Amino acid sequence: MTAKCKGSPLDRLIRPLVRNLRGYVPGEQPDVPGLIKLNTNENPAPPSPKVIRAIRAATDDRLRLYPDPVAQPLREALAKFHDCRPENIIVGNGSDELLALATRAFVEPRQTGTPTRRQAAKQTIQYFTPSYSLYPILADIHGARRNEIRLPADFGLPDNDSLRKSNWDFNAALNYITTPNAPSGRGYTTRELAKLCTAQNGVTILDEAYVDFADEHALRLAKRFPHVIVSRTFSKAYSLCFQRIGYFIGHPVLIGALDRIRDSYNVNGLGQAAALATLVDTRYYQKQFRHILHLRRETAAALEALGFDVLPSQANFIFAQPTSLTAEEWFHQLRQRNIVTRWFDAPNVRNRLRITIGTETEMGKFLDATRSILER
Ligand SMILES: Cc1ncc(COP(=O)(O)O)c(C=O)c1O
Structure with a gap:
């Protein structure tokens, strides 16, 4: 930048x-x-030939028109792919855009003066270190408090008892959990993530940017807990970094809040076409x-x-x-x-x-x- x-x-x-x-x-x-x-962490292989054809086919007179503002066909296809409803899904200009939107939708910027504990929690974005190095930047851009908790030497997920003994705040407004973790590559089981999610009171985003290379994914936690959102991207596993397509899956109330504050045409048309074609060639x-x-x-x-x-x-x-x-x-x-x-x-x-x-x-x-x- x-x-x-x-x-x-x-x-x-x-x-x-x-x-x-x-x-x-x-x-x-x-x-x-x-x-x-x-x-x-880009995929060394190109997108599928069908995806390249779909992008070429969409490179026509449509370029002068705005793309679908709500990425409806893509959200419908994703809903089918993940066995949920289009209302559970928001598509972004890469998952980075959605991670940033989450700060604006769920976290109060810090104010002058000493906050009460409750106010401080409402202003807090929390994550482990190491994890995705964008999180602190997003917190700073929003003027939020950051609460960083260091992972143990083996980069495993601390259990709730050890978190209680640390500065982890179970009431933090927004929690980013990179799973599998980056840069360590360490995977977390859905069981251990479920225990963490159960104890959280704020919005908890399971950032599954690399999940296609993992043994397990935790999508069912986004279906089970209304405060849990799963973040996915077409960038890494699906060779589409260039097209910038990511998405969140979560409760319609949280997804609706993000939807209200996004740009009207946040997802480019060629990216929508590419992502749609990807889903039919898995x-x-x-x-x-x-x-x-x-x-x-x-x-x-x-x-x-x-x-x-x-x-x-x-x-x-x-x-x-x-x-x-x-x-x-x-x-x-x-x-x-x-x-x-x-x-x-x-x-x-x-x-x-x-x-x-x-x-x-x-x-x-x-x-x-x-x-x-x-x-x-
Ligand atoms: C953990 C993690 N989350 C999200 C992203 C952002 O991906 P996108 O290309 O969808 O913005 C990255 C990219 O490096 C990442 O490493």
Whole structure:
């Protein structure tokens, strides 16, 4: 995102909250020929040929018209896919848009003065660290309080008893739970998520961006608990990052609140066409998922054989810790060899790299590069 303009006379025209904001830093998108891009968890395979055809077919005179403002056919198809009603679904310009809308719909911005406990909870967005690095930015943009609770060393989900002993607030207005977790890749069972959801009083969003690569999904919790929303995206598993389509599944009252505050035409028409075509070709994607899981296993085993500590992953990436060099050095050395991964300079994760599972050839080159780095 854009940098803040320090010391400009125009600063006085900008709200203090915005003037002092630190924007989200997305993974690099370098345009370098031959670069192996394993940094933003994109699917290495293209969308299904049927999806490409559907996008081409929609690239006609319709481009001058506004798209369907409520993405009705897509919401109907998603409702059928997930065995719920279109009223349970809102589609967004990527799930990022919906995560941001949730802050505006469910959280009070903080006020001046000392709040009561109840008021503070109403102003609180809560999440674990590490998890999706966008959450703190969304809280800051909204002027909300952030409550960050550190995950244990194995990145497992703390149970309610340990949360009670921590600063976790079961009354926080909005909770983001990344499941499977990113960047650790750690999966959480529906059983343990259910226990957490039962204890929460505020809106709880289960961010399932990577769930297609996991053993379980927790959709039934969004059907069972009115305050629970499941967030999904076509970006990762369905190779549609470029089209920006994500969606929430939840109770019609919460979905309706989000619907009232979204932009009128928030979902682009080609994206709607692409997502619709994706849903009728899910077999193509199932095959992709199996291949990615196979490469995930092989890459993890190869790294382990080289002495790396690799966390078990339920996502389309692995989180690996080198022993004979730092993760930062490994990152830079790979970068010099035209391989880009993701290194987070944060307390409990800076000793690991997050590596997206790419194609078989890319993973071979990544492993060769890692071996040559270790030999030097
Ligand atoms: C955990 C998590 N949630 C949501 C998103 C956003 O996905 P989308 O492309 O649908 O905005 C990402 C993207 O990196 C993610 O890692």
